[in-house]
Amino acid sequence: MFLPLLRRRNPKLIDAAVAFHRSGALPPNTYVIDLDAVERNAAAVSAEADRLGLTAFAMTKQIGRNPDASRAIRAGGIxxxxxxxxxxxxxxxxxxxxxxxxxxxxxxxxxxxxxxxxxxxxxxxxxxxxxxxxxxxxxxxxxxxxxxxxxxxxxxxxxxxxxxxxxxxxxxxxxxxxxxxxxxxxxxxxxxxxxxxxxxxxxxxxxxxxxxxxxxxxxxxxxxxxxxxxxxxxxxxxxxxxxxxxxxxxxxxxPGHGLTGTTPLHAARDLVEEPAIAYVSEVSHLWNDRAYVFGGGLYVDPVLGDLATEALIVRADEDAASVTPRPVEMPAAEAIDYYATVAVPAGAAQPGDTVVFGFRPQVFVTRALTAGISGLASGAPRLEGIWSADGSRPLGVADAIDGMERAR
Known part of the structure; x- marks a missing residue:
């Protein structure tokens, strides 16, 4: 439901996510967060709360307790x-x-x-x-x-x-x-x-x-x-x-989802807060006219009911703005979300293609990563860091090699 909103109100986040994924800097199964938009959203909430004599406490579980986002929220006044x-x-x-x-x-x-x-x-x-x-x-x-x-x-x-x-x-x-x-x-x-x-x-x-x-x-x-x-x-x-x-x-x-523009009301009409989060993945392989897309963070908050999910499959020679969203068959609730699948005609997808979703997340209950992007408004996007769903640094291959060396 939030993909059309994201495409209309924050296409720069999609474009940056695609570019960072293509460069190899952004792994699949990562939620990207527009830190500048989060700061503006926090500032809008903070200003209205101050006007009304309210104290605002930020809820960060939905965005995986991302510390870069926490700093943006603080910069916005919360x-x-x-x-x-x-x-x-x-x-x-x-x-x-x-x-x-x-x-x-x-x-x-x-x-x-x-x-x-x-x-x-x-x-x-x-x-x-x-x-x-x-x-x-x-x-x-x-x-x-x-x-x-x-x-x-x-x-x-x-x-x-x-x-x-x-x-x-x-x-x-x-x-x-x-x-x-x-x-x-x-x-x-x-x-x-x-x-x-x-x-x-x-x-x-x-x-x-x-x-x-x-x-x-x-x-x-x-x-x-x-x-x-x-x-x-x-x-x-x-x-x-x-x-x-x-x-x-x-x-x-x-405010929680209000800080990323993903409350149900944001899906119904345009509000002050801007959409500021998307899920980025990648086509793993093709099988029986279906593209298998890496999962790990495919938990759609059910607060809006059982809604259909769509995604953009962006080929290496394509611009995200020109791509038509495709329906996604999400994993069953009782299944591990190793993959989602997308029906595709011949030649419409290849392994490695970038896939972008827009839905209401609860990152902390997944095994996804999060990554804050700053500088979208200035046209110089920068990837600030990659974090695990609990807000910690994810372990990498270097950590694994070090662990094996210590075990010898």
Whole structure:
């Protein structure tokens, strides 16, 4: 769905990706990220958040926790990250984004609480009192008082399967008092996910029951005497959604796909944020009138449903702008994505041809690589670095040879 958008609004990213792949500098199974566009997108979110009195925490899991992208996000004005898990928080901090929020969506494991405390996060979400006790003990040991958010659940709230958990919303005041009394902790506010979602029927972002629950809980807490109650409201976050969230009482927002222009709303209409990511691969071989394309990162975020995927197969003598997209048969969800296949007429593809996809990614759940490209606007694109899906440097042949030598 995002390939036509990418071709229309950021064709320079496609052209640079093709050129770098043809030169041998960019391996297949790599997500390329337009760092300049990410910086502009972050600046747009940051400016609107500042206008509305919101604090923005960047979500970097979707882009493989790429440290070059983290630096671009910081340059755009967003200085803290939300770690969907502890590894995410560590990787973002390594890339220059301080820990803004940990423990949501994934709780901090008991025996890693000390690591989370060492990051000195601004906020730490807990789903129950046991997790609060663990956070408190780790914070005391680290010599600090930790602001905590309570994940709350109200009747009618919706969660993705496997995301459930939290304090009963109707007991939020009592829960806040109990958590606030735990040594090392200070109750700071409430959170849930998702607070907003894309509605295909209206073609717009709509508030979920979770957001209503959060707004009601904040009012109850304020009436009970709690001051400066934080309301963390993640989900489908872009400039277009921020005013709605502020009106509901939100104080914290967490842009993720908004930073690469890949929220579902971006697929429905042009927004301020530019599309800034593409997946680059290569034709491996031909078999029975099909081109087999290297995989490894062929995970299309299912938030938009079961949509058809298309790709550009760009021959060595072709320009990407002149190529017609071809339907891709993606690997089954239960299969390992060694390859995707594309039906091609005779002579339409050869091994080594560049293949470019445009879809909504979740790089951190794949074995893909990421690569930031800067300088597209100036016409002098530069490949900044290649990283693994967890934000670390990928091991290369030199590492393998060194390992074999050490083993001898």
């Amino acid at each position: 200085r803290h990250a939300v770690g969907v898990d502890l590894e995410c928080a560590i990787a973002a901090a390594t890339g220059g984004l301080a820990a803004g929020h940990v423990g949501h969506l994934v709780q901090i494991p008991r025996y890693r609480a000390a690591e989370a405390a060492a990051l000195a996060p601004l906020y730490w979400t807990v789903f129950d009192e046991q997790k609060a006790e663990e956070a408190g003990a780790a914070s005391v040991a680290a010599g600090r008082t930790q602001d905590v958010l309570l994940r709350i659940v109200g009747e009618g709230d919706r969660f993705y399967t496997g995301h459930e958990g939290g304090f009963p919303a109707e007991q939020v005041v009592d829960a806040a008092r109990r958590v606030d009394a735990i040594p090392g902790l200070r109750f700071a506010g409430v959170t849930s996910f998702p607070a907003t979602l894309f509605d295909a029927g209206t073609g717009d972002v709509v508030s979920t029951p979770n957001l209503t629950t959060l707004t009601r809980a904040k009012r109850e807490l304020e009436a009970a005497g709690f001051a400066d109650v934080e309301l963390n409201a993640p989900g489908t976050t872009s400039v277009a959604a921020l005013e709605r969230l502020a009106e509901a009482g939100a104080t914290q927002v967490e």
